Amino acid sequence: MDNKRGLFFYLKLYGKIVVQDIKSKMSYRADFIISTIGMVATNISGFIGFYILFRNFPSINGWTYDEMLFLYGFSLVSITPVQCLFDNNWSLRINVYTGDFIKYCFRPVNLFFYYQSEIFDIKGLGQLAFGIGTIIYAWSRIGLPVTFLAILKLIIFLSTASLVMIALQNAAAATCFWIQNSFYVLDLVNRFRDYAKYPITIFSPVFRFIFTFLFPIAFIAYYPSLVILRPNEIPLLTWLSPFIGAAFFYVSYRIWMYGAMRYNGTGS
Amino acid sequence: MDNNEKPVIELKNISKEFKVLNRHEGLKGSIRDLFSRDYRTVKAVDDVSMTVNQGEIVGYLGPNGAGKSTTIKMMTGVLEPTSGQILVRGNVPYLHRSENAQNIGVVFGQRSQLWWALPLIESFRILKDIYGISDQAYKDIQDLYRSLVDIEDLLHKPVRQMSLGQRTLSDILAAFLHDPAIVFLDEPTIGLDVSMKAKIRELICELNNKRNTTVILTTHDMGDVDALCRRIVIIDRGKKLYDNDIEHLKGFFGSYRTLKVRMDGDLKKKALKVQNEFPSLSVTGDDEWISVLVDESRDRVVDVLEKLQQSHNIKDMQLEEISTEEVIKKIYEGAASPSSDSEGA
Numbered sequence: 001m002d003n004k005r006g007l008f009f010y011l012k013l014y015g016k017i018v019v020q021d022i023k024s025k026m027s028y029r030a031d032f033i034i035s036t037i038g039m040v041a042t043n044i045s046g047f048i049g050f051y052i053l054f055r056n057f058p059s060i061n062g063w064t065y066d067e068m069l070f071l072y073g074f075s076l077v078s079i080t081p082v083q084c085l086f087d088n089n090w091s092l093r094i095n096v097y098t099g100d101f102i103k104y105c106f107r108p109v110n111l112f113f114y115y116q117s118e119i120f121d122i123k124g125l126g127q128l129a130f131g132i133g134t135i136i137y138a139w140s141r142i143g144l145p146v147t148f149l150a151i152l153k154l155i156i157f158l159s160t161a162s163l164v165m166i167a168l169q170n171a172a173a174a175t176c177f178w179i180q181n182s183f184y185v186l187d188l189v190n191r192f193r194d195y196a197k198y199p200i201t202i203f204s205p206v207f208r209f210i211f212t213f214l215f216p217i218a219f220i221a222y223y224p225s226l227v228i229l230r231p232n233e234i235p236l237l238t239w240l241s242p243f244i245g246a247a248f249f250y251v252s253y254r255i256w257m258y259g260a261m262r263y264n265g266t267g268s
Numbered sequence: 269m270d271n272n273e274k275p276v277i278e279l280k281n282i283s284k285e286f287k288v289l290n291r292h293e294g295l296k297g298s299i300r301d302l303f304s305r306d307y308r309t310v311k312a313v314d315d316v317s318m319t320v321n322q323g324e325i326v327g328y329l330g331p332n333g334a335g336k337s338t339t340i341k342m343m344t345g346v347l348e349p350t351s352g353q354i355l356v357r358g359n360v361p362y363l364h365r366s367e368n369a370q371n372i373g374v375v376f377g378q379r380s381q382l383w384w385a386l387p388l389i390e391s392f393r394i395l396k397d398i399y400g401i402s403d404q405a406y407k408d409i410q411d412l413y414r415s416l417v418d419i420e421d422l423l424h425k426p427v428r429q430m431s432l433g434q435r436t437l438s439d440i441l442a443a444f445l446h447d448p449a450i451v452f453l454d455e456p457t458i459g460l461d462v463s464m465k466a467k468i469r470e471l472i473c474e475l476n477n478k479r480n481t482t483v484i485l486t487t488h489d490m491g492d493v494d495a496l497c498r499r500i501v502i503i504d505r506g507k508k509l510y511d512n513d514i515e516h517l518k519g520f521f522g523s524y525r526t527l528k529v530r531m532d533g534d535l536k537k538k539a540l541k542v543q544n545e546f547p548s549l550s551v552t553g554d555d556e557w558i559s560v561l562v563d564e565s566r567d568r569v570v571d572v573l574e575k576l577q578q579s580h581n582i583k584d585m586q587l588e589e590i591s592t593e594e595v596i597k598k599i600y601e602g603a604a605s606p607s608s609d610s611e612g613a
Contacts, residue, residue, distance in 0.1 A: 013397050017383075020394070024385040024426065103381045105346045108369040109398055118383070263346075 010113055018120045025122060039126040043076075047134075050197075061202045066141040067229055068199075073134030075197045075221040076127055078161035082169050084124035088116050089173035093183055096176050101263060111260050112253060142229070150228065157224030160245035164219040165193070167248035170256050177259030189215075196220035212237070219245060276449050276482050277320040277343060282352035283506075284313040284338050312338040314506035315352070322449065323480040325472075327487065327497035327514075331600045335506040336486045340452055343484070344374060357449055370399065373443030377455035380435050381442065382427045388438050389423040392445060399446035406445075413441055416474050417467070433464035440468065444475050450482040451475075457489055469495040490593035502599060509599060517595055523564045524590040524598065527572060528557040530583050538580070545579065546572065557586070561594065 026032055050072055054065045063071075092115070095101040104115050135154075144150065172189040176182035196217045200208050211218040223238045237244075290306045291297065313335045320326055330336050341347040342354055345361030345368045354361055361368040374381070382391045396406050413419050422430070422438055430438065436456060443451050453472065457465045473496060476483050485496060493500060493514065500517065502510040510517065531538060539553025542560065549572070550561045560576075562569050569587065576582060 013394070016397060017394055020383070020386050020390045024387075024390075100379055102341075102346060103376065103379050105365075106344060106369055106372070106374045106381070107398055108366045 005109065010110070013109070014113075014117050017117050021120050022122055035123055036126065039123045043127060043130045047072075047130075061199060063199050063202075064142075066138050069134060070138035070142065070229060071199065071221050071225050072197050073131045073138055074158070074161070074225045075193075076131030076134065078158055078220055078224075079165050079193065079196075080124045080128040080131065081162040082165045083127065084121050086116050086166055086169055087121040087124075088119040089169050090186065091119075092173045093176040093186070096263065097180070101260075105260075105263075112257055115260075139228075144228065153227050156242060157227055160242045161220045161224050163245035163249040164216055164241075165196075167245070167252035168193075168215075168217070170249075170252035174252070174256040174259045177263055192217050193220070196222070198222075216244070216248065219248075274322050275319045276322050276357055277318075277484075278353075278355040279316055279318050279339075279343075280353040282313055282316045282339070282342065282349045282354060283311060284335075284342060284347065285350045286310045286312055311506050313342070313349075313503075316503065316506070316508045317352075318501060318508070318511055320450075320482055320484070322482055323476070324499060325476055325483040325485060325496050327485050327493040327500040328503070329486070329488075329493065329500055329596060330503040334504045336503060337454070338506075339503070340454065340484070340486065344368070344372060344452060370446070371449045373446070373448040373451040375436075375439045375443045375451070375453045375456055377436065377453075377458040380427060380439055382435075382438060384428045385426055387424045387426050388441075391427065391438075391442060392423075395442060395445050401446050405447060409445055409447065412475075412478060416471055417441075433460050433467075436460065436464075436468060437471065440471060440475075444479065444481065447479060448481065450484065453483060453485045453487075455487050455489075456485070457487065457492055465489070465491065466495075472496060490591065490596060494592055502596070504600060514592065517592065524595065525562055525564060525569060526588040526590060526594070527560045527562055527569055528586040528588060529560070529573075529576060529580075530557055530585070531580050532583065542576070542580075545575070561590070561598075 050069075054068060059065065060068065092101070095104075104111060107114050139146070168189050169186070172186045173182070175185045179185075192211075192215055195203075195211065200211055200218045200222045203211065208218075219241050223235070223241050226234050226238050286309070287307045288310050289301060290308055292300050316335075316339065328336055328339070338347065342349050343356055343361060345356075345365040348362040356368055357371050359368050359371070382388065383394065386394075392406075392410075395401070401409075410419075417437065419441070422434055425434070427435060427438065440453070440456065443453075456472070457468055460468065469492060472483060472485075475481060476496075483496070485492060487493065497514060499512065500510065500514050501508065535555065535558055536553040539551050539558045542553075542558055543549075543551040546560065549563075549567070552559050560572060562572055573582075573585070
C-alpha cells in the first residue's frame with residue numbers, strides 16, 4: 001500500500017509511539033505495579049507446573065529435563081514479540097464489529113503498521129527476561145559451548161520462531177473480517193501455542209503432520225531449538241524454517257491486509 | 269492557497285451497490301441462510317454527481333440510511349464505487365489511499381481517532397511525523413489554534429480524561445493539523461451541550477476562513493447547517509434530491525409558513541380536532557400553541573385562519589417562516605412516501 005516511506009520512517013515512528021505509550025502507562029502507578037506482579041506470578045506458576053511434571057518424568061522420549069527446560073525458555077522468548085508488539089490483534093474483532101476499525105483507515109501510513117503500533121504490551125518484557133534466564137540456565141546445565149556461531153544461530157532461530165507465532169496470530173485475527181465470532185479461532189491458536197513447549201516427537205504422526213504443515217507450531221520452538229540442542233540430527237525442515245517463517249509472516253500479512261481492504265464499516 | 273473556483277471533489281454518476289443475503293426467519297431459516305446463495309442487490313448510492321470547490325462548506329444531509337456514510341467512505345477511499353468516477357484533488361481515492369489520506373482530515377463525532385492514553389500534545393507530535401508536517405507549519409498551526417481556542421487546558425490532558433466536548437474539539441484540531449485541503453466532519457456536534465455546539469461551530473467556521481479548507485459536513489442538527497453551510501446537498505435512498513444554496517431551499521419545496529393559534533382548552537386534544545378539519549395540512553400542538561404548517565402554493569394562510577375562526581374561539585395568533593429543520597423534515601417525509609402529495613412540490 002505504501003512504498004514511499006521506508007523502514008527507517010516506520011521504525012522511528014514506532015519508537016515514538018511506544019515511548020509515549022510506556023510513559024503514559026507508567027503514570028498509572030498502581031495499575032503498573034499490579035500488572036507487573038501479575039506477570040511475575042504467571043511466569044512462576046507456569047514454571048512450577050513444568051517443574052512438578054519433570055519431577056515425575058525425568059525424561060520424555062529421550063529428552064532430558066535440561067533440554068526440555070531449554071525448549072521451554074525458547075518458547076517463552078519466541079512468543080514475546082507477538083505478545084508485546086501485536087497485542088492489538090486481540091481487539092481487532094471488537095473494532096471490526098463495532099465499526100471503530102474505520103478510524104484506522106484514514107492515515108497516510110501502512111494500515112497494518114498503524115493498527116498494530118497502537119498497543120505495546122509492556123508485560124511481555126518480564127516474560128522475555130524470564131525466558132532468557134531460563135535459556136542461559138539450561139544452556140549452562142547442558143554444557144553447550146558458548147561460541148559466536150551458536151549465539152548467532154540462537155538469535156536467527158528465535159526470530160524465525162517469533163515470525164511463525166506472529167503469522168499464526170495475524171491470520172487467526174484476520175478471520176474476523178469474514179466471520180463474526182473469530183474469537184474462538186484466535187483463542188484456539190493461542191491454546192495450541194502451549195503445545196509448542198514440547199518436542200514434537202512425543203506426538204503421534206498425525207499430530208506431528210498437523211503441527212508441522214497445517215498449524216506450524218513445531219516451528220515455534222522444536223525445529224529451531226534442534227539446531228542448538230541436537231546439531232547432529234537436524235532434519236532438513238529446520239534449515240528451511242527461517243524461510244518458512246518469513247513466508248508464513250508475509251502470507252499472514254497479505255491475508256490481514258486483504259481483509260482490511262475489503263472492510264466496509266458499519267453505518268454511523 | 270488554491271484558487272477558489274478550482275474543484276477539489278468531483279463525483280460523476282457515482283453508484284455503490286451492496287450484495288445482501290436474503291435472510292429467512294426462525295432457526296430453520298438461519299440454517300438455510302448458511303448455504304443460501306440468495307442475494308439481492310441494494311443500491312446505497314444511486315447515480316450521484318456533484319462538484320465541490322476549494323473553500324466551500326457543504327452540508328451533506330439525509331435521513332438515517334440515506335447513503336451519506338457510504339458516499340463519505342467513497343470520497344475518503346475506504347470504499348470503491350461500483351460505477352462512476354470520483355476525483356479528490358485529482359486522485360482516485362480508492363486506488364491511492366495514502367496520497368488521498370494526506371489531503372484529507374476526518375472527524376467522526378462518536379469515534380475519537382486520537383491516542384486514548386496520550387495527552388493531546390503527544391498525539392499532535394505523532395501526527396506531525398505521520399503527515400510529515402514541517403516545523404514551521406506545525407508552529408503556525410499551533411499559533412492559530414491558540415488564537416482560536418483555549419488550547420492550553422487541553423494539550424496536557426490525556427484524551428480519555430476529556431469530556432465529550434473537549435474530545436470533539438481535540439479531534440477537530442487534530443484533523444486540521446496537517447492543513448488538509450478537505451475535512452470531512454461526520455456529526456461533529458452530536459451529544460454536545462448548547463454552548464459547546466456554538467464553540468465547535470465557531471471553530472469550524474474560523475478554520476475554514478483562515479485556511480480556506482473545504483468542509484463536508486454531515487449532521488442531523490439543523491443548527492449546524494444554519495450556522496455553517498451556504499450550500500447543502502440532500503440525499504435520500506441513495507439519490508440526490510437537492511443541491512443548491514440554503515436560501516433557495518425554502519422556496520424550492522413550496523413556500524411553507526407556520527400559522528400558530530392559541531385557544532381555550534387542552535391544546536393537544538384540540539390539535540387533533542383541527543387536524544381532522546384540515547387533513548391535508550400537518551398540525552401539531554404543544555402547551556402554548558397549535559401550529560399549522562401551510563404550503564402557500566396550495567392554500568392561503570388567510571383562508572385557513574378564517575375557517576379555523578368559524579369553529580374555534582381563537583385568542584391569539586402568530587405567523588412564522590418555516591425553519592430549515594422543518595423544510596428538511598418535509599423533504600425527508602416526502603421522499604420516504606413517494607405517493608404523498610408533497611412529492612411534486
